[in-house]
Amino acid sequence: MGNLIGALKLLGWSNQTLTPNREEDFVEKNIGFPCRVVTGNKAVQSVFDIDLFRKEEFHFGVAKIRKDFTKGVCPSVTSNGKIHEKNKGFLIEVMSKAYGEILASTASAVLSNISKWGSKPSDFEVKLTAVVVDALFPTVFGKSKPPFNAEEVDLYADGAIELRSDILEAIAGEDLDKTRQALLSILGKIKTSERYRKLMDLGKSHGLGEEEATAQLLFSVVFNGLRGIRGNLLTSFARLDTISAEDREELREEALAALKKHGGLTPEALEEMPKIESFVLEALRAGPSPDFFSTIATRSTTVKYTTESGQREVEVKEGERVYASSYWALRDPAVFDKPEDFVWRRFLGPEGEARREHHVIFHGRLTDTPAANNHMCPGKDVALSVIKGSIAILNTFFGWELQEPPVWTGTKIARGSQPDNEVKTKSFWVQRPEDLKEIFPSHFDDIRDMTTCG
């Protein structure tokens, strides 16, 4: 019963069931399984040591991965040891190639999607998913015919995981026919994509057979990549609604100057947008997705960490589950002043630079580098480029009114970092059309038509 009640509490109140007592960390709790819940920033960072903490294969916290959605191959994110090193080495190389194309692809995805939105875009969250799919997927797979489609990709990502508790899963009673069709369709598109053979050769050079390499790409790009970027882009977009018009203008001026100077969304232009970067990092701090890291102690060990009352240490037994909350680590007042406030300048200047040591959203510090021998996200740089680039373009050239103000309570597990309430737009329009025409001339006519006909 303990497991069921624990799972129900987590499903019902999400991060708020884990609200820390900052005097303590590594608290024993049942969240669907008995574990140690870790919430302090320094203590959470201790789980990044892969000698001490390993992944539970095919599981994330209260969720498990459906094996038939990965062709039975354990995804890199929950694999360990030598197998993880092969998977991760491959994915790091795939993502570093994608990084070279991601900004051009992002600008094109944002603007070509907007040209189809009209002035009253409905189903805005699905529309934003399409932006992410169009920005990310071609940089990995090249062209695919027919192209990947946002609805089916979302269906796959929803269907790929289920609840760990069989009882709760039976109550949820999902119909998987459509998600299985989506899986087959996506696999077909991956296998006929422009770069498939090259990707398979790359996989081979890392010791991965075709089945394994395909499954790693499928789960990494369609689940980790899409879900990671989509949730955090939506939350960043919604946060724009919570800052003043003057602050929005300040962000706009910075981005516009950089885009004009470099003739588009280039790496050099993004370099010259520290305010946009700080805004996005703060949005990801205030509402990170994913919001936890779930691990298992590889051996009995003593972990040293700091709390408000000073240095502490804790004995963790071999095999004990450790659930590290990035949501609370990013709200630790020991490292982030007034953590409940949204302070978009928090990551500016030398002090803001130093705060990157505590920003753990990517399962590592922002100053760390993903590697085959750690579990840090290999999509970090690509993901940040998509989010920063999209926010820069949206805020600079477009205006919108939401149907209701976004709200974040940390109680809605299914929403992750996204606002509790679905983001719906009442109206959407172009601003600074002359600048848009000058910087992105090939998209301008289509977008101008959108505002006049919508």
Ligand code: HEM
């Ligand atoms: C803002 C967007 C993203 C965020 C916040 C994010 C965050 C994370 C986190 C926290 C982990 C570790 C999970 C854990 O250990 O429990 C992770 C792992 C991973 N992510 Fe991301 N991710 C994002 C985007 C992406 C993208 C774009 C890709 C690739 C297309 C990607 C691919 C992966 C993979 C393959 C792993 C497993 C790493 C390993 O095996 O060591 N992620 N990501």
